[in-house]
Amino acid sequence: MRACLPLLLCCATALAAPEPPQQTSLDGLRNGLARSFVLPAELPLDQTLRRAADEISAAHVARIQALLPAWLEEENQFNHASGKKTAPWEPYIAVWARLLNELGLWQLEPGDAAYEDTTLAILRGTTPFCSLQSDPRASDFAARIARIQTLPEAQRPAMLAAERELLAHWGRPRAKLAAWPRPLPQDAALMLLKTGKAAQRPALTPVLASELLGERKTYQDLPQVEQCMLQQWWFKYSLQQGVAPATALNAYRYGTMINVTERLAGVADQPDDSGASPFPILAARFQAHGASIVEVQLDANGKLQQASMAERKVEVPGIRGVRPVAFETLFDRPALQYAAAHAQRQPSGQNPYKFQLVWTLPEAPQ
Secondary structure, three states: OOOOOOOOEEEEEOOOOOOOOOOOOHHHHHHHHHHOOOOOOOOOOOHHHHHHHHHHHHHHHHHHHHHHHHHHHHHHHHHHHHOOOOOOOHHHHHHHHHHHHHHHHHHHOOOOHHHHHHHHHHHHOOOOOOOOOOOHHHOHHHHHHHHHHOOOHHHHHHHHHHHHHHHOOOOOOOOOOOOOOOOOHHHHHHHHHHHOOHHHOOOOOHHHHHHHHHOOOOHHHOOHHHHHHHHHHHHHHHHHOOOOHHHHHHHHHHHHOOOHHHHOOOOOOOOOOOOOOOOOHHHHHOOOEEEEEEEEEEOOOOOEEEEEEEEEEEEOOOOOOOOOHHHOOOOHHHHHHHHHHHOOOOOOOOOOEEEEEEEEOOOOOO
16 A cells, blocks of 8 residues: 555454355356357347357367366465465365456457457447347357447458457466556446536437436446446547547446456345445455555535545455456445445545555454
């Protein structure tokens, strides 16, 4: 933590060590991986494109599934070398975390220059690509192929080759990823709709206008199709405001990344509102820990005007040498809830100000 930041330091600890998961097997991990590479039959794709995409996904899934035993052995060796005592199920959870994070890294990593230019052109365009006809928790590959479907047939082979190259990066060191956008595109878009004048922003689609301006839905309440449409709307607006294309594309990728909370919705235990502990249950399952730095802006009356994530520092067993991007937002919700409940003027008068929340796990019983 930089010493120049004026911080209030608070701690939250899980009430108990995580319980063992119900299933700890490599077969479960293999099946989970395969689900993210299914192209639904209902997704309207040209047959040539579908066959080529299926070949790419089948080869990739087979390669990663074959790597999982080596990843498990790597985890066991790491624990042995570090002297860490683990329950039998913990190495499996660590490999699961690594697999989930590879999905996140893949969603954020840029391709070569031609791939980036073509992706920008797709997002700037008007051909729809958001209706994926798939489970939003596992629509990663479908979303990428649906975008390629919008291209002229002659451009598709180059994009498929670039997709194959990006998949080849799984399990290998990657170039440093760009930072999280501040704020997230969905938050910025909803703030503009709340405070901006209609004449100063692009028109929403009728469906988005009804749901966001009429029904006042939150972003989380929108179906996946409308979330995607809002992300594209904000992308186009950002370009109109002079944002660099690479910056706008990075924000789009972060905004549409399926984080671990979204991916495991209804599958693993989720945070609840019981108030028993602010520590997210899902974070405890993966033994994630770290710190959240929140920036708070007060209004003239000392009331909370805005709270936003300034920095995330998260560590997850099984993820080493790369950012745990799929897990970095695990603590956002309780951190922002804490900020809303504890906003206060600072003795120094500084506004905005920052504070840090530290998230720790209890020691496992001996």
